Amino acid sequence: xxxxxxKTVQEAFNEPGCATNRAKSAEARKKGxxxxxxxxxxxxxxxxxxxxxxxxxxxxxxxxxxxxLACGGNSWDNRGSASSGSMLYKTGFTTDLTELDxxxxxxxxxxxxxxxxxxxxxxPPAVFVYATCVTAMIGxxxxxxxxxxxxAFGTPAIPVDVPGYAGSKNLGCKLAGEMMYRHVIGTVExxxxxxxxxxxxxxxxxxxxxxxxxxxxxxxxxxxxxxLSADARYRQVAVMHRARVTMxxxxxxxxxxxxKMEDSWGIPFFExxxxxxSDTSEALRTMCRMLVERGAAEDLMDRCEALIAEExxxxxxxxxxxxxxxxxxxxxxxxxxHKSWSVVSALQELGIEVxxxxxxxxxxxxxxxxxxIMGDETHMYENMAPKDMYATLKAAKADILMSGxxxxxxxxxxxxxxxxxxxxxxxxxxxxxGMVDLVRAIDRSVNNPVxxxxxxxxPWDGPGDAPRPATGLRPAAAPEDPAPGPVxxxxxxxxx
Amino acid sequence: xxxxxxxxxxLSTNPLKSSAPLGAAMAYLxxxxxxxxxxxxxxxxxxxxxxxxxxxxxxxxxxxTAMNEVSTILGGAEQIEEAIANIRKRAHPRFIGIASTAxxxxxxxxxxxxxxxxxxxRRDFGDLKVVYASTPDFEGAMEDGWAAAVTAIVEALVPETxxxxxxxxxxxxxxxxxxxxxxxxxxxxxxxxxAFGLTPIFLPDLSxxxxxxxxxxxxxxxxxxxRLDDIPAMARSAATFAIGESxxxxxxxxxxxxxxxxxxxxxxTGLRAVDGFVRALMALAGTADAPPAIRRDRARLQDAMxxxxxxxxGLRYAIAADPDLAYAxxxxxxxxxxxxxxxxxxxxxxxxVELIPAEEAVLGDxxxxxxxxxxxxxxxxxxxxxxRHAAQALxxxxxxxxxxxxxxxxxxxxxxxxxxxxxxxLFEVANAVLSHPHDAAxxxxxxxxxxxxxxEHDRPQTAPH
Ligand code: SF4
Numbered sequence: 001x002x003x004x005x006x007k008t009v010q011e012a013f014n015e016p017g018c019a020t021n022r023a024k025s026a027e028a029r030k031k032g033x034x035x036x037x038x039x040x041x042x043x044x045x046x047x048x049x050x051x052x053x054x055x056x057x058x059x060x061x062x063x064x065x066x067x068x069l070a071c072g073g074n075s076w077d078n079r080g081s082a083s084s085g086s087m088l089y090k091t092g093f094t095t096d097l098t099e100l101d102x103x104x105x106x107x108x109x110x111x112x113x114x115x116x117x118x119x120x121x122x123x124p125p126a127v128f129v130y131a132t133c134v135t136a137m138i139g140x141x142x143x144x145x146x147x148x149x150x151x152a153f154g155t156p157a158i159p160v161d162v163p164g165y166a167g168s169k170n171l172g173c174k175l176a177g178e179m180m181y182r183h184v185i186g187t188v189e190x191x192x193x194x195x196x197x198x199x200x201x202x203x204x205x206x207x208x209x210x211x212x213x214x215x216x217x218x219x220x221x222x223x224x225x226x227x228l229s230a231d232a233r234y235r236q237v238a239v240m241h242r243a244r245v246t247m248x249x250x251x252x253x254x255x256x257x258x259x260k261m262e263d264s265w266g267i268p269f270f271e272x273x274x275x276x277x278s279d280t281s282e283a284l285r286t287m288c289r290m291l292v293e294r295g296a297a298e299d300l301m302d303r304c305e306a307l308i309a310e311e312x313x314x315x316x317x318x319x320x321x322x323x324x325x326x327x328x329x330x331x332x333x334x335x336x337x338h339k340s341w342s343v344v345s346a347l348q349e350l351g352i353e354v355x356x357x358x359x360x361x362x363x364x365x366x367x368x369x370x371x372x373i374m375g376d377e378t379h380m381y382e383n384m385a386p387k388d389m390y391a392t393l394k395a396a397k398a399d400i401l402m403s404g405x406x407x408x409x410x411x412x413x414x415x416x417x418x419x420x421x422x423x424x425x426x427x428x429x430x431x432x433x434g435m436v437d438l439v440r441a442i443d444r445s446v447n448n449p450v451x452x453x454x455x456x457x458x459p460w461d462g463p464g465d466a467p468r469p470a471t472g473l474r475p476a477a478a479p480e481d482p483a484p485g486p487v488x489x490x491x492x493x494x495x496x
Numbered sequence: 497x498x499x500x501x502x503x504x505x506x507l508s509t510n511p512l513k514s515s516a517p518l519g520a521a522m523a524y525l526x527x528x529x530x531x532x533x534x535x536x537x538x539x540x541x542x543x544x545x546x547x548x549x550x551x552x553x554x555x556x557x558x559x560x561t562a563m564n565e566v567s568t569i570l571g572g573a574e575q576i577e578e579a580i581a582n583i584r585k586r587a588h589p590r591f592i593g594i595a596s597t598a599x600x601x602x603x604x605x606x607x608x609x610x611x612x613x614x615x616x617x618r619r620d621f622g623d624l625k626v627v628y629a630s631t632p633d634f635e636g637a638m639e640d641g642w643a644a645a646v647t648a649i650v651e652a653l654v655p656e657t658x659x660x661x662x663x664x665x666x667x668x669x670x671x672x673x674x675x676x677x678x679x680x681x682x683x684x685x686x687x688x689x690x691a692f693g694l695t696p697i698f699l700p701d702l703s704x705x706x707x708x709x710x711x712x713x714x715x716x717x718x719x720x721x722x723r724l725d726d727i728p729a730m731a732r733s734a735a736t737f738a739i740g741e742s743x744x745x746x747x748x749x750x751x752x753x754x755x756x757x758x759x760x761x762x763x764x765t766g767l768r769a770v771d772g773f774v775r776a777l778m779a780l781a782g783t784a785d786a787p788p789a790i791r792r793d794r795a796r797l798q799d800a801m802x803x804x805x806x807x808x809x810g811l812r813y814a815i816a817a818d819p820d821l822a823y824a825x826x827x828x829x830x831x832x833x834x835x836x837x838x839x840x841x842x843x844x845x846x847x848x849v850e851l852i853p854a855e856e857a858v859l860g861d862x863x864x865x866x867x868x869x870x871x872x873x874x875x876x877x878x879x880x881x882x883x884r885h886a887a888q889a890l891x892x893x894x895x896x897x898x899x900x901x902x903x904x905x906x907x908x909x910x911x912x913x914x915x916x917x918x919x920x921x922l923f924e925v926a927n928a929v930l931s932h933p934h935d936a937a938x939x940x941x942x943x944x945x946x947x948x949x950x951x952e953h954d955r956p957q958t959a960p961h
Binding site (some may be wrong): 412 | 774775778791799801805808809830831833937938939942944950
């Protein structure tokens with residue numbers, strides 16, 4: 001690891017905004033919070049992956065991966081963050097380094113040429129250049145190449161110096177925020193400012209989740225001036241320093257960025273969630289209160305309460321028909337970060353029993369919230385190996401697993417309904433209406449007759465199921481039917 | 497459970513059903529060395545032939561008695577005799593299956609009686625088998641004509657056996673597939689049955705006749721099918737299985753002829769339905785076990801069900817098909833959490849309609865399908881190829897099922913029965929849903945205002961997608 005990178009990582013871990021960190025001794029703090037990865041038991045993504053997750057939703061930027069094919073090629077076009085405008089972010093750009101490039105040390109030259117090609121063909125507002133393990137190891141100085149390219153082509157080329165081996169996905173998210181802080185935020189002044197301008201950090205508009213929230217903000221006259229990086233334009237990142245308040249949606253990885261923005265530009269931030277009805281209301285309330293504190297019109301608070309009352313009533317009415325269909329179902333939740341608690345409270349509102357939740361990637365604050373909601377910590381899980389999860393599902397008699405796609409097959413092989421609540425999912429579940437969608441998804445899944453069918457014993461595994469109600473269509477034992485033979489026992493055909 | 501409704505109206509918009517004589521002709525084509533013969537006017541025959549040619553992409557040796565104005569008035573016995581003589585000369589068939597049409601039925605001839613006389617008189621016809629089924633166009637649909645033809649074959653060619661003298665072959669089983677069973681499906685059912693050490697005789701057997709194989713010479717008759725010698729031998733089978741409720745009558749008749757038990761499987765699509773069939777095979781074969789290939793197919797189907805249930809769960813779809821097919825597909829989909837919000841079918845004679853998992857089944861046309869799907873907000877259509885107009889009008893994906901499928905190749909290869917076929921079917925449905933372009937959310941869907949123009953990059957941009 002280069003010294004510069006080492007320093008960056010070190011800094012990232014010295015995070016006064018993080019409660020966990022504050023509780024540590026100076027010595028422990030230096031070691032950072034990323035636990036060393038265990039060979040043979042590591043499953044998550046790399047730091048490059050995390051940086052990509054965080055920044056790729058900036059839709060009009062060309063995201064160029066400086067690497068041999070795999071890093072960019074294998075991760076291309078598999079995330080569901082949606083764009084309402086440019087589709088450039090969906091294009092997979094990579095320098096596709098060959099062995100020859102590496103041996104001959106042609107990486108930097110190739111990168112420079114690649115940036116030029118992108119600028120000439122696509123004219124994006126910026127090119128983000130991602131370092132990866134190989135290019136970092138051979139010592140390509142992407143910062144220098146970016147600087148030269150920016151000067152030569154007039155389009156900012158932003159180095160995202162986060163090679164995969166630097167650490168975990170989570171660290172990558174952190175470092176991506178750091179890169180934005182160093183190279184992008186504050187580089188552009190907005191044309192106009194209002195006293196209701198906010199930043200949203202840590203939301204990625206998966207399947208359009210931001211759009212479930214935006215109408216609420218629109219109605220309150222709150223403008224998302226800066227976004228990292230749901231449905232974001234490059235300029236929305238560049239003007240983030242002019243927001244009045246920052247909402248931090250994913251409470252963990254990007255807290256450092258939020259805190260730095262508070263220090264540098266005096267923008268206060270709060271952590272909130274748009275999962276679940278009461279969390280959504282809570283987030284809106286906090287947002288409005290803080291905006292008023294920073295000079296927005298007093299009546300914002302009243303308008304906010306009116307909106308909340310109206311929307312909650314609407315959502316509760318929409319949910320009512322589902323309650324009897326999902327009430328009493330037992331859910332095992334395996335997700336991470338703020339979702340550990342925000343989804344729990346959302347489900348409990350509907351009489352769904354949460355038999356356990358994971359607290360991976362969750363902060364101490366997150367964990368405290370889980371304990372407050374669930375009563376104690378007996379049902380909190382850290383990382384769970386698939387085998388343990390399979391066992392827990394069975395032991396807890398869970399009816400549903402809600403998790404990311406990786407655990408999908410643990411549930412399915414245990415013949416248990418599964419709901420995707422992570423980044424690859426296909427439905428947005430944010431805000432009031434998103435909660436209705438989530439419950440609809442749960443209903444659709446747990447009440448699908450397919451479960452009964454796949455649990456049915458095979459014909460060669462013992463007796464068939466209870467006879468189906470007679471159809472009245474089977475030929476009645478016709479008088480001309482012959483004496484009993486092997487197939488003449490009507491019970492043989494009960495289930496046809 | 498569906499209530500059958502018959503809209504009262506004069507007009508049918510975009511007809512759904514194919515005629516009963518066509519169904520009969522198709523069944524006859526599943527007999528070795530056969531030439532089907534329409535007793536009617538030339539045009540009906542030509543239309544039916546072109547219809548089948550476009551579906552199977554094969555030459556279809558369908559013939560006509562070419563009734564004209566005079567013969568229609570005077571009676572068609574002579575036309576039939578002449579037609580048989582001519583066909584014999586040109587194609588040397590071993591079997592001729594006659595289907596009546598609306599024209600001859602309206603006139604009301606005693607064709608069976610006349611035919612008996614003709615055959616008694618014409619010793620020169622030799623061992624040519626001639627079978628007649630009454631299939632007026634104005635009654636029932638394709639599956640009714642098919643069933644009538646099979647019943648006629650059993651009636652004419654399977655001898656009555658004395659239960660006392662019965663010489664049963666305990667490993668032989670008769671299978672009467674209904675009109676919706678494709679050549680590839682016959683093959684799959686055949687594989688299932690043989691896996692248990694049993695030998696099936698299919699009547700008819702399209703798997704060797706219309707499976708789309710390149711023949712060695714030009715015959716002018718069907719290219720394969722149930723061997724004529726096997727038909728009388730069906731009397732000796734240990735059991736008769738019918739696939740599709742429309743075959744109940746034919747199966748009962750065959751059971752009575754051979755004094756054997758009869759079992760009707762309304763469908764072989766869906767885990768539960770196939771389990772039932774496998775159970776029957778196990779009982780017949782006297783085994784409590786299944787071969788590894790079958791076990792594996794079942795396990796793979798279960799996995800496929802779980803993979804596909806994300807798309808089928810809550811799926812609202814509209815289906816239009818003959819009753820047997822509509823029941824088979826909709827009952828399998830009901831087990832996957834999909835809801836048939838509009839069902840249109842073709843024949844009121846098949847009691848299975850009542851068991852279609854929907855509130856209502858309309859005895860109607862593709863116009864009803866379109867209207868029903870629109871009203872109920874369906875997300876997928878299942879119908880034969882002509883359903884594409886409705887699909888286009890509604891902007892929905894169309895899963896092609898039934899007859900005709902004339903705008904795609906390989907209709908004969910569609911297999912939706914058995915564990916394997918069900919698996920393929922579920923993937924088809926899920927993929928049709930996945931490929932539907934309208935599922936990507938837009939900000940407008942949620943009522944969100946657009947991003948302010950000041951943040952948009954002002955230079956031209958390529959939008960590759
Ligand atoms: S670990 Fe390194 S080489 Fe592997 S994908 Fe991440 S960046 Fe690329």
